[in-house]
Amino acid sequence: MARDRKLEPRMHPEHTPRATACPRCKQALAEGAACPCTVIPVVPRPWDSLVGARIGDYVIEERIGVGGMGIVYRAVQPLIGKEVAMKLLQPQLAENPEELQRLLTEARAVNAIQHRGIIDIFGFGVLPDGRQYVVMEYLRGVPLDAWLKKRGRLEVKEVLPILDEICSALGAAHGAGVIHRDLKPSNVFLVEQADGTRYVKLLDFGIAKLVQPYADTPATIAGQMLGTPGYMSPEQARGQPVGPSTDLYALGVLAYKLLTGRTPFSGAEPYQVVLRQCEEDPPPPSFLCADIPPELDTLILRLMSRKPEQRPGSAEEVRQMLAWTRDTTQEPTTLRSLTAPATARLLAAASRVRGVSVRYLPVAGALCLLLVGVLLGGVLREVVHPRPGVPPAIVEAPAASKTEPVQKATPPSQEPLVATREDAVAAAELPAQPSLPASAGARVAPSEEAVPTPSPPKAKTVSEPVVRQESAPRRVASASPSPEREHRKSPEQQLLERIDRLGTTLRQSGAKGQQASVASLFLEKARKDAQAARTAQQWRELNLFLDEWERKFLRK
Known part of the structure; x- marks a missing residue:
């Protein structure tokens, strides 16, 4: 009976023009015909014999994507109107047992995870011609690679929530014993919701590794390289055993791509990219984009460590680091160049490089607060109880300014006054060094004795102390040249x-x-x-x- 027919290919005789549809009003048109609403010749879509056919409980509506492994269609359940996506193996792969196993692996992997951030697969079957297919949820939105191509590099505030949601999905997959092994922008989908917001879903678990109980599959043969050059980890490229850290490496590359607009390694051929991944350390992403905070910069470098044991221990640990980075980058930036925040960032970054767990960050924060308290205490002590060696240098400038009325008659004497002010400002602003107080006192003492001794009306007597004031530093400089040179530098x-x-x-x-x-x-x-x-x-x-x-x- 006609109603029981499962698959009905539609044939087009050669003499019959191929039907097309207007992209605006959907009116059926002959090939090359112009629609009245557009007055633009319509480009014919590729004809597919499966469009309109019934497969299982679903009727195929249109082809929405083609990949190296399969073809993806949009289908609908005619009774309830539920839309689904249907992936079929390419005809040339239908008899390949390894490709069949990959499709089955994807269905098993996704079914084992059950997470909001993982695409759901709820059907598996075989066409009359022998091709296998899976039925999965139909997503409305945009793949991350297409969005990135349109936007270019993304801002830090946009990247952090995307990475957090990917880590959440990866954590669920790893907890279910599934390693994705092909994480890249084209396998991340930004789902659009009714309120205009987006959330992340991971796609294509076709080469996923099921740690248990389906570890011995053709897709996980030892020594076989599976993945995408540029995103696969060094151990994955060498065909070595993989684990959760393999996906974390790809996450680091993906974050690098989102923040800088490019991958860390390039090459004329894919094998050149893979060799560089195995032999070189990536340049920090901040070298390409200076607005990347040091915390995120360090995290990405750690994710892309060539040795798996140097990467973060889990996706959840990465989420904690991302949350801490988000909190620090949202703080006011007026004091980000000062020592206390910089020291805190340095301690945290150095600790993560050495593999210290995030749970020790509160201890590091307490130490930083203690350091800030000690510094502030030292500054207040200097203000209330100044050191005996520094004030004479500060007082020297006003003392020398008393001779300004006399120096108006002798312009050459103004040069030592300018030098004295520079010395006073430098001595006031620079941190005191161990060797400076003694030398400063030796320099200031002659000036204190020499200034009151000459009588003010005589211009000659004023110039003599100035000459002696210049000669004293010269004698000190000849005895110890390096402190004097350091003191004169800004x-x-x-x-x-x-x-x-x-x-x-x-x-x-x-x-x-x-x-x-x-x-x-x-x-x-x-x-x-x-x-x-x-x-x-x-x-x-x-x-x-x-x-x-x-x-x-x-x-x-």
Whole structure:
């Protein structure tokens, strides 16, 4: 009977023109005909014999996608109007037992997870011609790769919730013993909801590894490389055993792509990309986009570690790190270049590089608060009880200014006055060094005795102390040249030279890998802050930040 016919291909004789439809009004048109509503020739769609056929309980409405493994259709249940997506194997793969096993693996994997962020598969069958198919939920939205192509790189505030939802889905998959093994933007779908919001679903578990109880499948043969070059982990590229950390590596690459608009490695051929993944460390994403916060920068580098044991332990741990990064990036940014927040970020980043669990972050925060308290206490003590070696240098400028009426008659004597002011400002703004108080006192003492001795009306007597005041520092400089040179440099020059010295020491230490990249990243951040600093407080805090950097990365 006609109503029991399951599959009815529609044949088009060669002499019959192929039917098309207007994309606007859906009116049926002959091939090449123009629709009155558009007056534009309609491009014919590829004809498919399955469109309109009934498969099981569903009628195929249209083809919506084609891949290397299968063809995806939109179908509908005619009685209740439920829309579904139906994936069929390509005809040339229908007799391949390995491809059949992959399709079955996908259905089993998805059924084992049962998570909002995983596409649901609820049907499996075989066509009369032998092709297998699966029935899954029909999604309305856009794939992440298409959205990224339209938008370019995304902002940090957009990337963090996407990564969090992916981690939630991965955590559920790993908990069910399923490793995705092909996480990439085209396998992440942004589902559009009625209120205009979106949420994430992971697609295509066709090459997923079922740790148990279906581990011995053709899709998981030892030594076989499965995945996408550029996103597969080094152990996956070598055909070695995979685990949850394999998906976390791909998550790091995906985050890199979302934030920078490109993958960390490129090559003319896919094998060149894979070789670079196995042999090279990725450049920090902040080298390409400076607005990426250090916390997220460090997390991505750790996710992309070549050794699985150096990556985060689980997707849930990554979610905790993302939440902490989101909280820190939402704080006011006016003080982000100061030492206390920078030291907190450095401690957290260095701890994560060394594999410290997130549960120790509260302890690190308490230590940072203690450090801030000690620093503030030291500053208040300097204000209330100044050191005996510093005030004479500060008082020297007003004392010298008393001779300004006499110096108006002798313009050459103004040069020492300018030098004295620079020395006073530098001594007031720079952190005190151990060798400076004694030398400062030696310099100021002659000026205190020399200024009152000459009589004010005589111009010659005023110039003599000034000459002696210049000669005293010269004698001190000849005895110890390096402190004097350091004292005459601006605070910015001193900070930049110190950063250069630390960078040279880091390179000479032979440090390599991820920790060296993170150390260099913080040095570059300190360099930018040093160039932007304008107050003594900022210079002092940057010096303390560099002290902490040196303890973390150079002292073992």
